Amino acid sequence: MARPIIAIVGRPNVGKSTIFNRIVGDRLAIVEDKPGVTRDRLYGSGEWLNREFSVIDTGGIEIDGDDTLLKSVRAQAELAIEEADVIIFMVDAKAGVTASDEEVAQLLFRSKKPIVLAVNKVDNLQRQDEIYEFYSLGIGEPIGISGSHGIGIGDLLEAASSHFPDDQDEQYGEEVIRFALIGRPNVGKSSLTNAILGEERVIVSSEAGTTRDAIDTPFERDGQKFVIIDTAGMRKRGRVYENTEKYSVMRAMKAIERADVALIVIDGDEGIIEQDKHIAGYAHDAGKAAIFVVNKWDIVDKDDKTMQQFTQKIRDHFLFMSYAPVVFVSAKTKQRLQKLLPVVMQVAEQHSLRVQTHMLNDVVSDAVAYNPPPTDKGKRLRLNYVTQVAVKPPSIVLFVNEPELMHFSYERYLENKIRAAFGFEGTPIRLFTRRKS
Ligand code: GDP
Numbered sequence: 001m002a003r004p005i006i007a008i009v010g011r012p013n014v015g016k017s018t019i020f021n022r023i024v025g026d027r028l029a030i031v032e033d034k035p036g037v038t039r040d041r042l043y044g045s046g047e048w049l050n051r052e053f054s055v056i057d058t059g060g061i062e063i064d065g066d067d068t069l070l071k072s073v074r075a076q077a078e079l080a081i082e083e084a085d086v087i088i089f090m091v092d093a094k095a096g097v098t099a100s101d102e103e104v105a106q107l108l109f110r111s112k113k114p115i116v117l118a119v120n121k122v123d124n125l126q127r128q129d130e131i132y133e134f135y136s137l138g139i140g141e142p143i144g145i146s147g148s149h150g151i152g153i154g155d156l157l158e159a160a161s162s163h164f165p166d167d168q169d170e171q172y173g174e175e176v177i178r179f180a181l182i183g184r185p186n187v188g189k190s191s192l193t194n195a196i197l198g199e200e201r202v203i204v205s206s207e208a209g210t211t212r213d214a215i216d217t218p219f220e221r222d223g224q225k226f227v228i229i230d231t232a233g234m235r236k237r238g239r240v241y242e243n244t245e246k247y248s249v250m251r252a253m254k255a256i257e258r259a260d261v262a263l264i265v266i267d268g269d270e271g272i273i274e275q276d277k278h279i280a281g282y283a284h285d286a287g288k289a290a291i292f293v294v295n296k297w298d299i300v301d302k303d304d305k306t307m308q309q310f311t312q313k314i315r316d317h318f319l320f321m322s323y324a325p326v327v328f329v330s331a332k333t334k335q336r337l338q339k340l341l342p343v344v345m346q347v348a349e350q351h352s353l354r355v356q357t358h359m360l361n362d363v364v365s366d367a368v369a370y371n372p373p374p375t376d377k378g379k380r381l382r383l384n385y386v387t388q389v390a391v392k393p394p395s396i397v398l399f400v401n402e403p404e405l406m407h408f409s410y411e412r413y414l415e416n417k418i419r420a421a422f423g424f425e426g427t428p429i430r431l432f433t434r435r436k437s
């Protein structure tokens with residue numbers, strides 16, 4: 001199920017990061033707890049009434065030149081308008097309504113995106129009266145909150161979640177494979193899109209997409225239906241903030257949420273940088289099938305070991321995604337491009353693979369017999385029953401005597417055994433440990 005994306009927009013110092021931390025709490029993105037992933041908080045995940053969502057603080061987009069403050073808040077707002085499902089517009093009760101608040105309000109208002117107006121720093125009841133002046137922004141009822149005191153956060157999330165879209169998975173039929181080309185700017189996402197589709201089609205469809213906030217391009221190859229989700233970077237290019245990391249991560253977030261398969265495009269010539277990890281980490285965290293697509297292979301100096309070495313580099317940098325296949329291509333020469341869609345089909349199939357309960361239990365009991373769980377303070381984990389509860393991604397529940405006795409390394413061991421038996425190439429697997437004696 002696609003997680004809705006909330007973007008927090010507002011001037012510096014209104015309290016965006018304080019609220020972001022309140023919402024995310026210690027529920028950091030799952031992937032950030034795993035080794036090999038950076039701990040920068042570009043985005044986080046939260047939950048409200050059993051619905052998971054992603055949240056991003058759009059602050060900190062740096063833009064050079066005059067009038068920097070206004071430009072950067074405007075950039076945040078534009079980005080949020082393009083990619084978020086709900087926007088939290090944050091203002092400061094102590095400062096009152098400022099000119100840049102008004103300007104941003106205008107922008108947001110015209111966008112027709114759902115907006116929740118949060119007036120922060122309402123630290124006590126006396127200040128509650130100060131929120132009324134924010135009605136003048138013309139975007140509805142202001143909600144008084146206090147980041148530092150943790151007041152009103154529930155009301156804020158209640159209001160935001162009332163605008164969450166219904167699950168979008170139904171938009172295309174089950175038989176359609178939805179994939180997104182994601183990656184930092186200039187790795188070749190648009191060139192690859194063009195190369196996959198053939199020039200004319202993209203030009204036609206990039207004009208469309210006015211009804212939805214993302215541009216999807218359906219096509220069919222050898223009887224299989226595909227949709228390229230949000231052909232990243234095809235529209236409105238050349239914005240000043242397009243090269244900022246927040247921008248490319250947020251664009252990727254939205255496309256990933258709507259896709260089944262994430263094609264993580266890496267520049268074969270420049271190699272892997274930190275930003276690639278943030279984007280890949282999001283795909284993993286969102287439970288999507290993934291493929292590393294190393295592009296620009298035409299200009300790489302290579303011998304018979306180069307591919308293997310590059311693959312190893314990917315394995316070292318993306319420790320948590322060893323399941324994702326690596327494909328080397330060139331959008332320019334179309335080298336190996338015909339290999340790509342078959343791999344997309346394979347991983348999509350694995351992503352929705354369902355394993356029979358008795359087979360799963362056989363594999364897991366063999367694994368446990370071969371290598372029993374270590375004891376912890378004299379107690380030993382006992383696995384009673386295993387069953388797959390969901391697909392996309394495959395999600396498996398392990399019923400045990402004491403969930404606290406399950407350790408990360410043992411979970412890893414079981415995951416490896418499950419993968420060795422059933423495949424699941426190209427897809428993350430979710431393992432949940434539940435008590436049942
Ligand atoms: P950002 O730049 O919008 O991300 O703002 P920050 O979250 O960094 O907060 C800016 C300043 O406002 C910090 O000094 C915070 O401690 C302070 N602040 C944040 N929330 C509140 C609040 O609810 N009440 C008061 N009085 N101060 C707050």
Ligand code: GDP
Pocket residue numbers: 183184185186187188189190191192232233295296297298299329330331332333
């Ligand atoms: P995007 O920002 O990720 O959509 O990247 P673009 O598709 O706009 O490509 C960025 C630059 O890389 C352009 O100058 C492309 O011509 C170039 N480029 C893209 N793919 C390849 C490739 O396979 N080989 C070479 N040599 N250049 C490429």
